[in-house]
Amino acid sequence: MESSGADASALLERVINTFAGAVGPASLGRGIATGPGGERSDIFYAYWNSPAHYAAWLTTPQVASLWAADALLEGPLGLWRESMVIPVERNETNYSNDAAYDGMAQIDKQMRKTDVHGYWGSARERIPASAHDTMPSAAPDFMRRPPAATETRGRRVRITLPGNTCVIRSFQDWSQAQAAEVDWYLGNVEPVLRVGLDYLNDNRTEARCYGMRYIREYDMSGAVDLNRTSTFGYFESLQTLERWTHTHPTHLNIFQAAISMVQRFQGEVAVKLGHEVSVLPEGMLSAEYINCARSTGFLPWSHGD
Known part of the structure; x- marks a missing residue:
């Protein structure tokens, strides 16, 4: 989750609550990083035992409603996830x-x-x-393309690596x-x-x-x-x-x-x-960014994807 000095407590609590329950992650940690533009990112690194368990978690009401919320497209907070399946x-x-x-x-x-x-x-x-x-x-x-200049605030961007x-x-x-x-x-x-x-x-x-x-x-x-x-x-x-x-x-x-x-x-x-x-492997690493800074994660290579 990305913020720049704004109060993020309500959204943080909502994110944390998604990890509770029978289909929550097998391992979960939390940390804080600073982005290239000075943005604060509260990061949760979650591990599941199998793709099926992760898919089940994605379909829970708490998770599905969080990521579908259009309200996230406005305001000072951003939300992102970078998901991978690791053979x-x-x-x-x-x-x-x-x-x-x-x-x-x-x-x-x-x-x-x-x-x-x-x-x-x-x-x-x-x-x-x-x-x-x-x-x-x-x-x-892929990385040799010049960075895209498309505005990413107020948008939902998905990209597959x-x-x-x-x-x-x-x-x-x-x-x-x-x-x-x-x-x-x-x-x-x-x-x-x-x-x-x-x-x-x-x-x-x-x-x-x-x-x-x-x-x-x-x-x-x-x-x-x-x-x-x-x-x-x-x-x-x-x-x-x-x-x-x-x-x-x-x-x-x-x-x-x-x-x-x-x-x-x-x-x-x-x-x-x-x-x-x-x-x-192909198709096993994807990302989604909602209302995030242009420099966040893979966004410089999104080219409007």
Whole structure:
């Protein structure tokens, strides 16, 4: 949900209420991010066990009436959703320990150690489908189109992204770490991470990245800071994500900063890190924006869709 200083409490309560009930998500989290134009986004990241469960939730009266409301087209608030269906064979997760707290780790808690990590290309090799499919972008010219200038406030815009768009969510949790480690992470690692995200957001076409949200996580009331963050973003393909992670100075600096933290604390690191990476087939990633800023999410590539 998007706001710019306006009172959003009533709409937030309505959104939160949609997640209650038997067909609600199996895992649910909340955070706050700032958009390219300074807009505040209250973000709820919800995971269902199957497409059928998600479809059932969409048809509940609370959800259906919320998204059909024409009243949302007016006023200072915006509402958006970015929805995806993730085949298991096109996904990989990696965590620094076995105490992962959110997302897919809360749906499938049977976590297993892997030797396929710690080298460039290991993320691709953890994706089962990569054994027989390089998963290139289905529309490599999609991001090369100049941004559309169509006004998006007061409109409802839907967009479907090309096949093999790559989504990444990363996790950073210092809630259980001692003060010395927290200070080291916030002083030496987190600022380097922010530089990398700024590069991606400021150079979207060059990086082939639709954008990266930096999300500060809170409890469901929105009042308690959990001392955790997520990054959430989309790349044109797994290959373009790999190009940034393997070769760009901003990500190499992030990698080195994390290694330095491990060395500083002699491998006994309580800051928990991890990520989820998925490569989505054609038709499995779509978005809807109601009364949102032109720079929100995929809207720069909507071209009046």
